[in-house]
Amino acid sequence: MTTGTQAHSVTVRVPGKINLGLSVGPLREDGYHELSTxxxxxxxxxxxxxxxxxRWSVHVTGPWGERVPTDESNLALVAAKTLAKRRGRRAxxxxxxxxxxxxxxxxxxMAGGSADAAAALVACRELWGLDHVENDLLELVAASLGSDIPFLLHGGTAIGSGRGxxxxPVLARGExxxxxWAGEGLSLSTPEVYAECDRLREEAGVEVPAPEPSGALMAALRRMDTDEVADALCNDLQEAAVSLQPSLAEALAAGLDLGARGALVSGSGPTVAFLVGSQTEAIDLSVGLAANGPTGDIVxxxxPVPGAQIVHHRSGPEPTRPRTDPDRPGPLGPVVG
Ligand SMILES: C[C@@](CO)(OP(=O)(O)O)[C@H](O)COP(=O)(O)OP(=O)(O)OC[C@H]1O[C@@H](n2ccc(N)nc2=O)[C@H](O)[C@@H]1O
Ligand SMILES: Nc1ncnc2c1ncn2[C@@H]1O[C@H](COP(=O)(O)OP(=O)(O)O)[C@@H](O)[C@H]1O
Structure with missing residues (x-):
């Protein structure tokens, strides 16, 4: 998109994700697992x-800021530098x-690092005026940096295949x-959880079938029936996450006892997602977990909500108004108002 004046700063808001279904296939030769999520x-x-x-730098604030690396390994910084290299000779x-x-x-x-990488790609494309960098190229760059990053450009509800x-996009109406629930002091490494999943499967001697999306979950999402969705939630990595972090079993059970319609570990964990039927039920469950559940952050x-979206673009001395409606699910990339 053409901005006319040189941007001074661009701000992008990006959501986290959960996996409503995660079917993990066999280990591939490249070290990744074939997925359907x-x-x-x-x-x-x-x-x-x-x-x-x-010079290049990254600074992190907020409740989880202290846990994020600010060196060359920060995924947002890696993403920005990668886009800079792929910009084309004249830009x-x-x-x-x-x-x-x-x-x-x-x-x-919840793919927080991937989310920041997706946001950095969208923000830098805008800041640098890289109108010629099409969504397809942005997605290619995103995929080269991490399996979850392309989804964070889209947002919404979507099937992920290949390595994710x-x-x-999945057409799902409603909310x-x-x-x-993020347990205090808990974290899990994604590669370690995949490795534990392989180990448990080998130990059980199970044949690993090709991954496929759950028909029950797709049907439940089409109807957007909360209880049907709750019954169809599934995650092949959950057993591995619980094996590495046994306290997760207690958290899952506590939420269900306190009235959640469904519960699952988000992706490789250890965040636990509880599905409830309304905002009122969400408040009741949060209060119940805070009072009687295991210690952790509750949000x-x-x-679904849209993926990485520009919410503020400062191109002159005075800040401009937000250019997008961040609450409206939109297509890939920023929607210019
Ligand atoms: C498990 C999931 C579910 O959405 O998300 P998280 O729970 O981590 O957020 C993803 O598959 C994580 O994706 P992402 O975190 O982008 O992983 P990548 O950086 O691509 O890969 C990190 C490592 O995870 C393992 N990996 C990842 C994806 C995949 N399909 N098979 C794998 O085995 C590999 O060991 C790989 O080296
Ligand atoms: N911008 C970032 N935000 C969060 N984590 C980051 C970031 N950049 C690099 N990381 C690293 O990526 C690892 C995975 O973090 P994250 O993406 O939050 O988790 P997950 O893969 O479980 O979804 C962290 O251990 C952290 O060291």
Missing amino acids: IYHAVSLYDTVTVQPAE KVDPVRIDIDKHIPVAGG EQVT LHWVL RAVG
Whole structure:
């Protein structure tokens, strides 16, 4: 898109995700597992702001800020630098300072690092005026950096296949209400959870079939019937996550006892997602968990919500109004108002 004036800063809001279904196939030769997953973006957001600077840097604030690396390994910084390399010969780009306001649990199975990477791609494309970088190229760059990143460009509810990087939107109407629980001091490494899943399967001597989307879950989403969705929630990584972090079993049981319609570990965990029927039920469950559940951070959220969206673009001395309606699910990439 053409901005006319040089942008001084661009702010992008990006959601975390849960996996409503996660079917994990056999280990591939490249070290990844073939997947069929149903991603679902929820209203727990990080905010990523980029602005031109003398040198590349990243600064992180917010409740999870202290757990995020600010060195060269930060995924938002990696994403920005990768886009800078892929910009094409004529486009000139300056280094950027990246500010992340971190609300998505770190190493929690909600793809927070991937979310920041997706946000950095959308923000830098806008800041640098890379109108020629089409969504397809942005998706390619995203996929090269992490399996979950392309989904965070889309948001909504979508099937992920391949290693998770191939994303197809699911037509689902209505809203689901969630209570998210992130246990105090808990974190799990994604590769370790996949490895534990392989180990448990080998130990049980099970033949691993090709992954496929759950028909029951797809049907429940078409009807958007909360109880049907609750019954169809499934995650092949849950057993492995609980094996590595046994306290998760207690958290899952506590939420169900306190009235959740359904419960599952989000992706590789350890965040637990509880499905409830309404905002009132979400408040009741949050209060119940805070009073009687295991210690952790408790957040209410709804889904689906759109992926990485520009919410503020400062191109002159005065801040401009938000350019998008961040609550309206939209197509891939920013929607210019
Ligand atoms: C499990 C999931 C479910 O959505 O998310 P999280 O729970 O981590 O957020 C994803 O598959 C995580 O995706 P992401 O975190 O982007 O993983 P990547 O950086 O691509 O890969 C990190 C490592 O995870 C393992 N991996 C990842 C994806 C996949 N399909 N098979 C794998 O075996 C590999 O060991 C890989 O080296
Ligand atoms: N911007 C970032 N936000 C969060 N984690 C990041 C970021 N950049 C790099 N990381 C690293 O990525 C790892 C995975 O974090 P995250 O994406 O939050 O979890 P998950 O893979 O479970 O969804 C963390 O251990 C952290 O060190």
